[in-house]
Amino acid sequence: FLYWQFEVNRMNKVILVTGANSGIGLALCERLLSVDTEGLQLCLACRNMRRAEAAHSALLTSHPKAQVALLQVDTSSISSVISAAQEVKKRYDRLDYLYLNAGIMPNPRFDVNAFFKGLFSRNVITMFATGEGILTQQDGVTPDGLQEVFMTNLFGHFLFVRELEPMLCRAGRTSQLVWTSSSNAHRSAFSLEDIQHKKGTQPYSSSKYASDLLSLTLNTHYNKQGLYSSVICPGFVMTNLTYNILPSFPAFLWTLFTPIFWLIRMFTNTFTLTPYNGAEVLFWLFKQKPESLDPYAKYHSLTSGLGNNYTQPRKMDIDLETSESLYEKLLQLEREVRKKLKDEQKESPP
Ligand SMILES: NC(=O)C1=CN([C@@H]2O[C@H](COP(=O)(O)OP(=O)(O)OC[C@H]3O[C@@H](n4cnc5c(N)ncnc54)[C@H](OP(=O)(O)O)[C@@H]3O)[C@@H](O)[C@H]2O)C=CC1
Numbered sequence: 001f002l003y004w005q006f007e008v009n010r011m012n013k014v015i016l017v018t019g020a021n022s023g024i025g026l027a028l029c030e031r032l033l034s035v036d037t038e039g040l041q042l043c044l045a046c047r048n049m050r051r052a053e054a055a056h057s058a059l060l061t062s063h064p065k066a067q068v069a070l071l072q073v074d075t076s077s078i079s080s081v082i083s084a085a086q087e088v089k090k091r092y093d094r095l096d097y098l099y100l101n102a103g104i105m106p107n108p109r110f111d112v113n114a115f116f117k118g119l120f121s122r123n124v125i126t127m128f129a130t131g132e133g134i135l136t137q138q139d140g141v142t143p144d145g146l147q148e149v150f151m152t153n154l155f156g157h158f159l160f161v162r163e164l165e166p167m168l169c170r171a172g173r174t175s176q177l178v179w180t181s182s183s184n185a186h187r188s189a190f191s192l193e194d195i196q197h198k199k200g201t202q203p204y205s206s207s208k209y210a211s212d213l214l215s216l217t218l219n220t221h222y223n224k225q226g227l228y229s230s231v232i233c234p235g236f237v238m239t240n241l242t243y244n245i246l247p248s249f250p251a252f253l254w255t256l257f258t259p260i261f262w263l264i265r266m267f268t269n270t271f272t273l274t275p276y277n278g279a280e281v282l283f284w285l286f287k288q289k290p291e292s293l294d295p296y297a298k299y300h301s302l303t304s305g306l307g308n309n310y311t312q313p314r315k316m317d318i319d320l321e322t323s324e325s326l327y328e329k330l331l332q333l334e335r336e337v338r339k340k341l342k343d344e345q346k347e348s349p350p
């Protein structure tokens, strides 16, 4: 029996989700377990372990036979990402899906004037679909000396992928990376001269645009080794991230706006609103053959006016040359941070 159990575990697909303790990440886990309770090994990679344990027990309450494990990772910390990856290598002998979902939008500033101007302009639908022109953020610097949004949303995940490369690139098997990007990702917010977005006021948009570029270049470098990457947008979803946009509005006030949001949904299907709907595309990608996906497309979760969920690919405003240049810069930064880490370890060995 033990041998059989061991064989089953070895065969079961391993799915790791970052930022799985709440919102869209947690909804994805719930949806995956609803279709296959015993055949998957889920790993919830979370920063806040108290919330992670609550998520873990919620999942096990609805799916008592599920195999759900927790992993501590703070994607804004280089050492945390590296030790988390080492732990993954110790625990599993395969990694089939890596959902790079953790993300932040710190200290958002909602421009009320721009919002009301936008309401009466012809760009109103775009404004509601992308949040473009009405949101800025104030970024911070991590103890490693990197920009916080860049590190959390992009570079921490990049290092994680690089560390897990041997597990993800296996002969005769495919693995999938899925980046939770956003329709807020915009070329104008990103600069190759300032990939961390030290100077601007739209670090969120910049980091998400960078993930769109990075996904493309990862496909060109890794497809031959069986690793595929895609980017998604979950639509506008009411989660902790969005509640934080209007901090003076408690969560219940947002829910009072739900009828208005349903009305807006008649005009833009990007108002998915619930984490369950937002996770639609993440769940859909799980069922696709990675070879059939378009590396230039962002896959969107959409909800129709009548409340039906579906997935749609939309071409991204990206080009291979810029994505290759970003990749080179990320590799260079990776070399620098690894060297710094080594030097620090030499100075004070563990
Ligand atoms: N909500 C929306 O409308 C949209 C969201 N997105 C993206 O969806 C993703 C999920 O966000 P959403 O579910 O909305 O919001 P939540 O705030 O509910 O989820 C964010 C998750 O990321 C985790 N996280 C944040 N910082 C770190 C870190 N340093 N290390 C590890 N985990 C971290 C949070 O964990 P912790 O509990 O530790 O804070 C949490 O689990 C994000 O990437 C976001 O940008 C994209 C488009 C629209």
Ligand SMILES: CC(C)CCC[C@@H](C)[C@H]1CC[C@H]2C3=C(CC[C@]12C)[C@@]1(C)CCC(=O)[C@@H](C)[C@@H]1CC3
Residues within 6 Å of the ligand: 110, 127, 128, 129, 130, 131, 132, 134, 135, 181, 182, 183, 184, 235, 236, 242, 245, 257, 260
């Ligand atoms: C309370 C009011 C009646 C209306 C609130 C308006 C705005 C706060 C929202 C309208 C469109 C929203 C939106 C986002 C945040 C909140 C809004 C600006 C995002 C920028 C959140 C993060 C993302 O990644 C985008 C895809 C969202 C796009 C829409």
